[in-house]
Amino acid sequence: MTAAEKVLIQNLKAASPKGKAKDYHKSWKGKGKKYKLRRYVGNTKMVQGASGEIPLSNILEYSSKSPHQGEIKRTYEESINEMAAVMVAEIKKEV
Numbered sequence: 383m384t385a386a387e388k389v390l391i392q393n394l395k396a397a398s399p400k401g402k403a404k405d406y407h408k409s410w411k412g413k414g415k416k417y418k419l420r421r422y423v424g425n426t427k428m429v430q431g432a433s434g435e436i437p438l439s440n441i442l443e444y445s446s447k448s449p450h451q452g453e454i455k456r457t458y459e460e461s462i463n464e465m466a467a468v469m470v471a472e473i474k475k476e477v
Contacts, residue, residue, distance in 0.1 A: 385472050386465035387412045387421040390458065394423065397457040399442070399450055406438055 391410045398407035406427045413422035425439040442450040 384412075384415070384421065385468040387423060389465050389468050390423055390461050393457050393461045393464070394425075394454065397453060398425075406442075 391412060394410045395407050398410070400407050406425065409425045409427040410423060411426055413424060415421070425437060427438040428435040429438045429441065430436075439454060442448050443452065443454045445451065
């Protein structure tokens with residue numbers, strides 16, 4: 383699972399916009415091994431909004447004005463086969 387998490391983080395970093403939000407593409411992190419058979423990946427970059435700090439990933443992913451709308455989901459879906467292949471290779475190493 384950790385190998386698949388690394389693949390997704392690598393792909394998200396590559397697909398992330400680079401520019402005004404200088405550290406956005408570097409801010410993808412895994413949330414650890416808290417849950418069995420699950421890994422959570424998120425972006426830690428926050429920006430100031432009207433009601434406090436907002437995750438920049440939410441703005442880019444869901445804002446109707448964002449040219450990057452839906453990019454995180456697309457990257458995840460495009461990474462599924464690669465993540466599965468890495469997990470199968472890890473299982474084969476253990477056997």
